[in-house]
Amino acid sequence: MEYSILSAVVELSASRTDPYGYTIAASIARADEGRGLTAHGTLYKALGRLVESGMLVAAWEAPETAEGEGRPRRRLYEVTAAGAKALQTHANEKLSASTAFTPVPGRLATS
Numbered sequence: 001m002e003y004s005i006l007s008a009v010v011e012l013s014a015s016r017t018d019p020y021g022y023t024i025a026a027s028i029a030r031a032d033e034g035r036g037l038t039a040h041g042t043l044y045k046a047l048g049r050l051v052e053s054g055m056l057v058a059a060w061e062a063p064e065t066a067e068g069e070g071r072p073r074r075r076l077y078e079v080t081a082a083g084a085k086a087l088q089t090h091a092n093e094k095l096s097a098s099t100a101f102t103p104v105p106g107r108l109a110t111s
Helices: 002-014 021-032 040-052 061-067 081-100
Strands: 057-059 075-079
Touching: 002 021, 002 040, 002 057, 002 061, 002 081, 021 040, 040 057, 040 075, 075 081
Parallel strands: none
Antiparallel strands: 057 075
């Protein structure tokens, strides 16, 4: 789930959408067709772990922003250099794993 969160934060930041709990959850649901998130409590625990490990930084938005929109303040997240590096390493590993097996056309393994 952590890599899904990092990807979502990067995607949201690139699209100039504030990455906070709800938008991160929505991004993960879109990417995983709704399968990636079992509960919002799971998301917030994972966000906490990512902040503690230095993959993300978190900050409360300005009070004026929330007050101007008549809602509670949001905790916004940003991927750190360490988080970006971990995400890139994960992507490279997935790519290597997917290209490591080259099936031979017309041959099926039998036991």
